[in-house]
Structures are given as structure tokens and as C-alpha cells.
Amino acid sequence: MDVLIVDDDAITRFALSAAVEEWGFVPVLAENADQALKTLATETTPHLLIIDWSMPGMSGPDLCKTIRKREDGQFFYILMLTGKEGNEAIIEAMEAGADDFLSKPFDHRVLKVRIAAGSRIVRLEQTLNQLASRDALTQCWNRRMIDELFANSIAESTRKRSKFSVMVLDIDHFKRVNDTFGHSGGDAALKHVVNILNTNLREYDQVGRYGGEEFVILLPATDRNEAWGVAERIRSAIQFQPTILNDDLKIELTVSIGIAEFDRSRDANQSAFFERADKALYTAKQTGRNRIICSE
Amino acid sequence: MILDEARVQDMTRNNTKLIASISQLFLNELPDMIANIERAYNQNDCSALANAVHRLKSALGNFASKSYYDEFSQLESLALNASTEGSSLAEWFAAWTVAKLKLEQMVNELKSMAGI
CATH class of the missing domain: 3.40.50.2300 (Response regulator)
Known part of the structure; x- marks a missing residue:
């Protein structure tokens, strides 16, 4: 110390x-x-x-x-x-x-x-x-903390006039995971997803668990195209790296991701900005899951 | 004995190299600290005098016996009183003359202990 x-x-x-x-x-x-x-x-x-x-x-x-x-x-x-x-x-x-x-x-x-x-x-x-x-299960930020970091990132982006994107990620058919593998299997899947996120993000990006199987990722100094690249890396890593429970049992997962880039002229506040990313996620879910949608 | 040998040994874990380093650092700084005190006294600048005495007192806190340290607390108080009440520095100077003699003794004790 x-x-x-x-x-x-x-x-x-x-x-x-x-x-x-x-x-x-x-x-x-x-x-x-x-x-x-x-x-x-x-x-x-x-x-x-x-x-x-x-x-x-x-x-x-x-x-x-x-x-x-x-x-x-x-x-x-x-x-x-x-x-x-x-x-x-x-x-x-x-x-x-x-x-x-x-x-x-x-x-x-x-x-x-x-x-x-x-x-x-x-x-x-x-x-x-x-x-x-911290979220007790996955050790990523909890909702309170990621909200606070989200507000700080918007303030910093406004002050420095720098790019800032947010990603909302949801595990597809997570209820099915819990029903099939039990809650311990679901917990292992959540931890696995956070490991993949941490491996594929930069040191200054932030991950928070927003709800049950929903995560928010803050990407400072990142425009929507760069955010898309990061999201695709994550999406494919999760699809092709299943959660291994034991030698005989693995959980195949996919995720849907919504992305939005902060736009001072149209995002009146944090919730308006978040809502654009969340709507993009909703569209990704509605159009077949295991995909990324970027807010226009 | 003006030097508190036990304090120095305790502070340095009786590490002879550390005792020599810290003693040398004090001996290097001491002439400046004394000069600052005497300059402030000669200029009758009681506030600067109190600060200069405080600086030496802080350094002595690492080496000196509690009673000698208290003498410097008293010197600082006399300078501060002169600063706030406009009283004479005669009492301060008498106390400083005594303290300075003891300082020479402490320096010799420190040199002897540190082997420098």
C-alpha cells in the first residue's frame, strides 16, 4: 500500500x-x-x-x-x-x-x-x-456504478469534444440456459461472457451488469464504426467460445448487441442516449438475434 | 546527553548506513537552518523567526531528547509571542544562546554515534 x-x-x-x-x-x-x-x-x-x-x-x-x-x-x-x-x-x-x-x-x-x-x-x-x-457474481461494475461511469463519460466526451459510444449487450435465450443447465450453469455462462468482454475490451473501456443477462459497455474515444468492430469481435468470440461446464457439458451462447455513438445535438441527456442503444438492441432481438445493430 | 540515541536507533532500526545518511542530511542542512534563525533575529522579523525556529525544531524531532525539543518549542512560542504582542526578543535571545550551545553538543554526539 x-x-x-x-x-x-x-x-x-x-x-x-x-x-x-x-x-x-x-x-x-x-x-x-x-x-x-x-x-x-x-x-x-x-x-x-x-x-x-x-x-x-x-x-x-x-x-x-x-x-x-x-x-x-x-x-x-x-x-x-x-x-x-x-x-x-x-x-x-x-x-x-x-x-x-x-x-x-x-x-x-x-x-x-x-x-x-x-x-x-x-x-x-x-x-x-x-x-x-461490483456485481457480486461477475465482478464487473454493478448498475449503480456503471450509471455513474456512464454520466462521467458523457461529461468527459462533452468537455473534450471526443467520440464516445455505448454498447448494450444481451445474452440470447438466457432463460433457456437457466432452464436447461440450472442456475449454476446460468451463473457460469454470465461469468464466461464477462471474461470474454474483459479479454476483448481495452483497459479504459468499462463493463457493467445492467440487469439479469444484460450488460452495458462504455467505449470512450470510440466512434460507431470502431464500436461495431469491437462488438463484432465480442459477438463472434461468444458464439465460438462456449461455456465449458465439464468435459461433457458446454453451453453454446449467442448475444445481441445495440450500439449508439453519443451525439450532443440529439442526445439531450444520458437516458436519451442510452435509449438509442437500447432500441438498437431491441431491433437486433426482433430481427433474429446473434447480431449487432447500430443506432442511426 | 542532548541526543536521544534510542530514538535514532529506533527510527533507523539501528541500521548504521541509515544512521550515517540521516545524520549527514541533518548536518548538511543545519548551517542554513541556523543562518535563517539568526537572519530573522537580526532583522527583528518575529514571524520569520518563529518559522525558522519551527523548521529546526522539526528536524531536531528526529534526534533530540524530549527536553531539548521542548526548549525549541519554547523558543518558537517566544518568537510567536513577540510577533503577536510586539514584545522584546531579549528573552528569546537569551534562550537561543543556551540552546545553541547545546546544539553544538548534540552535533558532536550525533557525529560520534554516526561515525562521521
């Missing part, structure tokens, strides 16, 4: 860095609040933070307040270090948003156990976040 150390004193940074490394963490260093905020803006931001109270520029408590104002829902465990003592300092640090507080000069063994406690809370929060945002 990465630990962000924010301290203007080079010697303290060096000492803390060596210590947290010894305790099995990866130190990430910042000399001041500005550097810390830049690190916290990256995708691989640390979630366990050791922040010095007194720094030139933005102070530790002000940095805490800035971090707590973030609206992206990310959790950060903040341990504040300070030369101050007494209840007033503890109250000020905690009210600013610190989770824990340690007065300098501190015993490194105490810091070690406090950091260990903080890392347990960060892991717990990450587990809860995982449970709240």
Missing part, C-alpha cells in the same frame, strides 16, 4: 520514508501541500496519508480540509503529525478532517501501530467500496 508523506522537512521525510518502507509500505513523498494535491489527483493516488501540521504555504489542517471537500467519494485516512500538544491541537486537527493525530517527537513504534491501524481502515473501506460497486 502506498503512503503519502507530506512534510517540508527533508530529514523527517527521509526518516519517515525509510520507516514506512521498512514496515512494508511504499512511500510517496511531497514537500508541501501543492505537491501533495498533485499526487492525490492522479489515478494511482495513495489513500493513507501522513501530513505535517506546519508547512510553508497551505498548512496541514488546510490541506486536510481541501482533501475532505473532494466530491469523488474517495476515502483517505489522514494521520496528522505536529509539534503542537494538548487537546486544542487534537480538536483542531480532527475538525479539519484528520483521522488520527501524533505529537512530535513521536515514538516510531507508536507511529508503526497507528499506520497499521490506518491501513486496516483503508483496506476495509476499499473492500466496502468494491462490494458496493
Whole structure:
């Protein structure tokens, strides 16, 4: 786990860095609040933070307040270090948003156990976040999360004026799968489809389970023609790679896919855009299944 | 003993190379930290003085005994009080003179411990 150390004193940074490394963490260093905020803006931001109270520029408590104002829902465990003592300092640090507080000069063994406690809370929060945002069976995003990512992708596409396509995929005759192979067979088929999706998508594409056997795939920086290519790769992979239950039993599957490319001039909002892809899926179902239809 | 050997050993897991590195880093930075304090004092800039003392105090937190660290907390408070209440720095200077002598002692103890 990465630990962000924010301290203007080079010697303290060096000492803390060596210590947290010894305790099995990866130190990430910042000399001041500005550097810390830049690190916290990256995708691989640390979630366990050791922040010095007194720094030139933005102070530790002000940095805490800035971090707590973030609206992206990310959790950060903040341990504040300070030369101050007494209840007033503890109250000020905690009210600013610190989770824990340690007065300098501190015993490194105490810091070690406090950091260990903080890392347990960060892991717990990450587990809860995982449970709240992932589909328990397939481990792709759940409906709540894919809706949120969908809204973010539309905002990003609007801001950058970049292409963005969405794909709605439904497994054909899935009820028949459950009736024939039981629910465990159906579960295996769903997991298999998500594996194929993950194998055939790019790192920045997103997959979410929208309903029973329906999936939504977000394709940033992708126009309808490129989306068609991705969809065809997925459709054929699912058709020609059946779900293997055991040596004697396999489930043949096909999927229908609806595609729409985001068009700012006609998609008034997220649901209007989604509806175009969903209608295309409906057309794919109505015209024989195992096919891809692109919204005009 | 001004140096808190147990603290340094604990912080570095008694790793001699690490003790030497961290001590050298402190010794390299110390002249600048002292110069900043004395410049701020000579300019009668109490706010800058409090900041400069705080910087040295932070660094000392890694090496010094608790009582010596507390002396720097007191120096910082005296500078801050002078800054906010406009009081004289005479008391501060008397305390700094004593603290600086002890600093020389701590530097010698640190050099001896670190073998540098």
C-alpha cells in the first residue's frame, strides 16, 4: 500500500520514508501541500496519508480540509503529525478532517501501530467500496456504478469534444440456459461472457451488469464504426467460445448487441442516449438475434 | 546527553548506513537552518523567526531528547509571542544562546554515534 508523506522537512521525510518502507509500505513523498494535491489527483493516488501540521504555504489542517471537500467519494485516512500538544491541537486537527493525530517527537513504534491501524481502515473501506460497486457474481461494475461511469463519460466526451459510444449487450435465450443447465450453469455462462468482454475490451473501456443477462459497455474515444468492430469481435468470440461446464457439458451462447455513438445535438441527456442503444438492441432481438445493430 | 540515541536507533532500526545518511542530511542542512534563525533575529522579523525556529525544531524531532525539543518549542512560542504582542526578543535571545550551545553538543554526539 502506498503512503503519502507530506512534510517540508527533508530529514523527517527521509526518516519517515525509510520507516514506512521498512514496515512494508511504499512511500510517496511531497514537500508541501501543492505537491501533495498533485499526487492525490492522479489515478494511482495513495489513500493513507501522513501530513505535517506546519508547512510553508497551505498548512496541514488546510490541506486536510481541501482533501475532505473532494466530491469523488474517495476515502483517505489522514494521520496528522505536529509539534503542537494538548487537546486544542487534537480538536483542531480532527475538525479539519484528520483521522488520527501524533505529537512530535513521536515514538516510531507508536507511529508503526497507528499506520497499521490506518491501513486496516483503508483496506476495509476499499473492500466496502468494491462490494458496493461490483456485481457480486461477475465482478464487473454493478448498475449503480456503471450509471455513474456512464454520466462521467458523457461529461468527459462533452468537455473534450471526443467520440464516445455505448454498447448494450444481451445474452440470447438466457432463460433457456437457466432452464436447461440450472442456475449454476446460468451463473457460469454470465461469468464466461464477462471474461470474454474483459479479454476483448481495452483497459479504459468499462463493463457493467445492467440487469439479469444484460450488460452495458462504455467505449470512450470510440466512434460507431470502431464500436461495431469491437462488438463484432465480442459477438463472434461468444458464439465460438462456449461455456465449458465439464468435459461433457458446454453451453453454446449467442448475444445481441445495440450500439449508439453519443451525439450532443440529439442526445439531450444520458437516458436519451442510452435509449438509442437500447432500441438498437431491441431491433437486433426482433430481427433474429446473434447480431449487432447500430443506432442511426 | 542532548541526543536521544534510542530514538535514532529506533527510527533507523539501528541500521548504521541509515544512521550515517540521516545524520549527514541533518548536518548538511543545519548551517542554513541556523543562518535563517539568526537572519530573522537580526532583522527583528518575529514571524520569520518563529518559522525558522519551527523548521529546526522539526528536524531536531528526529534526534533530540524530549527536553531539548521542548526548549525549541519554547523558543518558537517566544518568537510567536513577540510577533503577536510586539514584545522584546531579549528573552528569546537569551534562550537561543543556551540552546545553541547545546546544539553544538548534540552535533558532536550525533557525529560520534554516526561515525562521521
